[in-house]
Amino acid sequence: MPNAPQASPSPGARQRRHRLPVRLWHWFNLWFLVVMLMSGLQIFNAHPALYWGSASDFNDPWLEMYAIRDGDGSIHGQTALGPWTFDTTGVLGYSGVAGQEQVRGFPGWITLPSYQYLTMGRLWHLFFAWLFAGAGALFVIYALFSGHLRRDLWLSGRQWRGLGRDVLNHLRFRFHPARGGYNGLQKLSYLGVLLVALPMMVITGLCMSPTFNAAAPWLLDLLGGRQSARSLHFIFATALVVFFLVHFAMVLLSGPWRQVRDMITGGRQPRDGDTGSDDHAA
């Protein structure tokens, strides 16, 4: 029975708000994703330009980070996105400690290692890719068979219909914690991450491998070619970063102490009578 309240045999044996596999995966996945992001940006920096299709049309990247020298000799970092060009000196294209700036896509504070070192970035990325994909696959299997997906993540009919109102409420910074579970928009974003963004990271990543292309050429065709796969890899990574920022903001806005504590200790499933408020001492 979807979305039914948990049966609670006695008040002392109430369900945890987050069960152990959820908590374990949450924190491990955070660690894996940080390493994947930072080493991924290191790899991106080896050729900070993105294209569509199979090959690289070097005259027509849809995204490119580079540096130019001004008439007065000063160097500027620039980012070209489609028809637009932005001055991104200090962050994208040209960055570094004052006096030691370098021409590089993403700045040192967000790449692994901080200095340009493609092969080390690849070692980190291709090692943690196994941990990330392995843990993700185990968690999807758990979510399917434990009922976590159906019970906690899948939207009820009412939630599907109420999504529009949910969006408006969130835009007005009005959050009504759904009692004993996630609200519709929240569920939708978790489902998007778990079932779309994370699997797409693995698929687009594999499709950049020439040997994997020989194993599954149809998958490469489906993505529109190797450079499209590389672009999509970057776009889904960006989507995950946006998710992380919103997720982090929502935690801050909804009682960060309680939220983080519950994701560590498990917390308690609120009872029907509970307010589900952000009471820090709760």
Next chain:
Amino acid sequence: MPRNDKSASRRTDRQRRNRHASRRRFLQGTLIGATALGLGGCDRLSESPKVAETLDLAERLNLRVQRFLAGARGLAPEYPASMIDKTFRPNGSTNPQAARYRELAANAFADWRLTIDGLVDRPQSLSLSELRALPARTQITRHDCVEGWSAIGQWTGPVLADLLDRAGVQSAARYVVFHCMDQLGGEDFYYESLDLEEARHPQTILAYSLNGAPLPTANGAPLRLRAERQLGYKMAKYLSGITLVTHFDDIAGGKGGYWEDRGYTWYAGI
């Protein structure tokens, strides 16, 4: 813990809050510590040989899993002629300056020979015209640089497996080492290696032609390796010889290739 005597319930409230506050401080401390360790420590971790060794464990796993998925004969995608790039972006050496190479190039490689030696029954020494007279394969394939970009070109040349059969590979041989005539950034000559499975792949050819014309200098004249299921750095240019070996520990840096000696993975299928 500070005392407050207003009421018992107030006190437990305060105690509870203090307990939470200290736990909070502990957590905050842990988080800040972990972040600092993360930011400052990652560079130090990257410089530790133990860490690099551990991360490198994934290479063997990648090789096994990818070989299993692609099979020994799974083909790299081939493309229609309309998708050929007008200029095929060269990388690495683009104009070798080694004296021997300059001499051979000055004479249009008429005196150049490809040698096949090592663990073979019939060592070979083949001129460019002899190679051109052999049955050849033409393929339009995508070249993926480890940096991230791709280019499509049409390559023609004899299938490496045919040349290996001509030389008669002995059963002790496990790797094919490719010797090159270019020095990349200093004294060391470029070289590469493939195992016999990748060397015998039907798309692994020694190309003397790009897009229907003789191989340009920038792309590896007179002869280069094409191993289409590998990244670009595997595909040695400016070939002079091939040696069949059981292991490559005693060649140059011992890692099986110029870039491998500089930290890149020997398995370059991903």
